[in-house]
Amino acid sequence: MVASIAQRFHLCFRLYRCAGRYAFNDEQGFLDILAAADGPNNEADLQEILITHRNGTQSQVSRLDLSEYFKTGDESTLPKVVPGDVIYIPKTKKPSDHNAIKIIGAVYEPGRFNFNNKLTFLDLLSMAGGPKEKANISSIRIVRLPAKDEPAEIGHKVIFFDLENFIKEGNPQKKLPKIKPGDTIIVDELPHDPSDNKASWLRQSAKDSIYIFGAVGAPGRYAFNKEQGFLDILSAADGPIGDADLQELLITHRNGEKTRVTHLDLAKYFETGNEDLIPNVLPGDVIYVPQTLKAKDDKTVMVIGSVKGPGRFKWNKKLTFLEIFALAGGPLETANLSSIRIIKKNNNDPNSIIYFDLEKFIDRGGNFAGLPIIRPGDTIMVDELPHDPTDNKSTWIRQNADESIYVFGAVNAPGRYAFNDELSFLDILSAADGPDKDANLQQIKISHRNGTHADVTTLNLTLYFETGDESLIPKVVPGDVIYIPQRDGNWLDKPANRVVRLMGEVRKPGRYSFNSQMSLLDLLAEAGGPTDKAYIDKIMIVNASCCGDKSQTFSLRDYVKYPAETPIPMLRPGDTVYVPNEDDSTTTLLRQGLQDAFSLVTTLLVIGAAL
The missing domain is CATH 3.10.560.10 (Outer membrane lipoprotein wza domain like)
Structure with a gap:
């Protein structure tokens, strides 16, 4: 109904993103119809908008400076519009190089924009569509050419503006940079390096940077401010690598009148947690993490497998299992923390291989006295979880037989699975992705092998599903074998x-x-x-x-x-x-007999005629 009455529509022309005719009612205003047309584009002259009011006996034209409204928020500057009115937004005059402001980089609509003294930095950024999601708004550059009365030899000037900090401080207008005709605003993107996942640690100007070199995962120059500390920059550089000497870190302080060097025993900080050991660092400082000197094999501990920084580590009696684990960078996402192996140096010892469940230790808030004791020459081996794409269960790890249970037959993922005292028959059945569509749930066999001989029990899982009787579910322990036959499988089942x-x-x-x-x-x-x-x-x-x-x-x-x-x-x-078969019926047999008799008589008559 509304679409058929022209008087209920607004007509919008020129530099709207979607110019055209729009439905309008008494509850809407100028900004609603502007939003319906997807707003003005970056070439729109917001200071010279024309509204033709056509709902009276004669047309009347009013002008609107929309940029003034955006600056003041004064609702009284917005005109009242009614159905039938026409809104016209003209195109700005093409700016000259001397009066234009260029905005390039990570904004939605980069381009050249007319400048006037009423426009602020934020106005111009809005006219360019605003920053993109990956824009580095903490280091926006404003490149300014020399003024007409200045010698060209001076060259251009670069002003850095931290929009992110400006927003955090509550938008203090006095901290906005003053924009002049001819300026170029450059909004850089965050790093695209997939190994650099730290959006805030951006390589930028030297005066706001700190340097970190040596045995760290990602050495380089990083942005730094007063809200951050030594551990923040160490973390930004992906932390020390496996052969880092944590007892001999060097920090060169270069922000004063003279350079001075301090030493840091980071291993001692890890042992004591004493924050006083951590030095204050400022932009311009240099952090160096040296490598450990090659130690003899009998004075090291080796960490291999699914850790971020495998290698040999210098042993001392103060280091615990967790500290050595941390020196290796900690576990990868694919690490099997439930069965870490510690291979002792003395192979003649019956306990030369110790299994440690770090996952259980963490989940239960374990006692540090229960951590395995590490000696020089030991090897810590962290296995990976299965890479089989059909096995998406990070905790159901194929591991040693003493802690495993076996599932065979008509299940979706047969195999050997980790098992402990907290799990039950239904847990292991779920781990194997459950029975498949051909499974015979009434004849499940469980072979209990943990005693001196094997006992076999039969489970009717269908009856359990029908009744919910938990007493039907047998108790299973590591070493047991579960077999689920197929419905149309071997008849011996x-x-x-x-x-x-x-x-x-x-x-x-x-x-x-x-x-x-x-x-x-x-x-x-x-x-x-x-x-x-x-x-x-x-x-x-x-x-x-x-x-x-x-x-x-x-x-x-x-x-x-x-x-x-x-x-x-x-x-x-x-x-x-x-x-x-219907051929075995009496009627069929009789009919067959008559046909045979008839055939015999016919044969005899033919023979007789021939004679």
């Missing part, structure tokens, strides 16, 4: 006294699990029904009993016609059902 045999003209003959709640019709339906060649008038049932087998017949055709008068034979586990 199903004892003869628990199945009914179905043979003959059915779509899926075979052995079927059977219970007292099922009937012959259920069995036929389970097998897909009789085939097109089945002789359903005389289905034979052989009932097994202690006194000898007995047979009976059943007409499925009579049952379909007269269900009330045709009883369904009772079936029991162990019985056999045979659906004959």
Whole structure:
């Protein structure tokens, strides 16, 4: 209805992003229709907007300086608009190089913009669409050419502006840089180096930087301010690497009248947590992390495997397991923390390999007295989690047999899995991605192998799902084997006294699990029904009993016609059902006999005529 009445529309022309005709009602205002047209583009002259009011007997034109509204927020400067009005936003005159402001870099709409004394830095940034998500707003550069009355030899001047800090301080207007005609505003992007994931540690001007060299993961020059400290810059450089000598760090302080050097024993800080040991650092300082001198093998501890900085580390009696682990950079995301191996130097010791569950230690807030003791010559080995793309369970780790349980058969991820006292049968079944669609949940076998001999129990998981009876779930321990057979698997999976045999003209003959709640019709339906060649008038049932087998017949055709008068034979586990072929019927046999006799007589007559 609204779309058919022109008087209810606003007409918007020229430098809107989406110029056109828009629906309008009494609840909306000028800014609503401006937003509906996706706002002015970067070439719009916001100081010369024209509104033609056409709802009276004669048209009236008013002017609007929208940039003034953006600066003051004074709602009274906005005109009242009604349906039928026309809003026109002209294009700015092409700026000259001397009067233009250029904005380039990580903004949404870089370009050249007309300058006037009313526009602030933020106004210009808004006209360029604002900074992009990856813009480095902590170090925006304003490049200023020499004034007309200044010698050209002076060259251009570069002003740095920290917009991020400006916003944090509550937008103090006095700290906004003054923009002059001819200025170029450059908004750099954050680093694209995938190894540099620190958005705030940007390589930038020397006066705001700090330097870190030596045995660190990412040496270089980094931005630094008064809110940060020594540990922040060390972390920004990805921390010390494996062969860093944490007892001999050197810090060169260059921000005073004379250079001085201090020494830091970072290992002692890690031991004591004494913050007084950490020196104050300022922009311009240089941090050097030396490498350890090559130590003898019998005085080192080796850390290998899934850690960030594997290698040899100088041992001393004050270092604990966790501190050595930290020297190696800590574990990778793929590390198996539940089974860290510590290989002792003395191979003749029966306890030459110690397993340590760091994951449990962390989860339970372990006692530090329970940490393994590390001696010189020891090797700490951190294995990785499986790389199998089908195995997305970071805690179900294939590991040593003493802590494992086995799952085979009709599951989605058969194999050997880690197992502990807190887990149950359902946990390990879930770890194996559960039974597949062909699993026989009524005949699950569990082989208990943790004693002097193996015991086998059978689990009907279907009954558990139906009843929720927890007593049906067996207790399993490391070393046990769980086997889930397929429904149509080996017939030995199903004892003869628990199945009914179905043979003959059915779509899926075979052995079927059977219970007292099922009937012959259920069995036929389970097998897909009789085939097109089945002789359903005389289905034979052989009932097994202690006194000898007995047979009976059943007409499925009579049952379909007269269900009330045709009883369904009772079936029991162990019985056999045979659906004959229609060629075996009496009528078919009689017809075949007559055809054979007729053929014989015809043959004799032909022979007699020939004679």
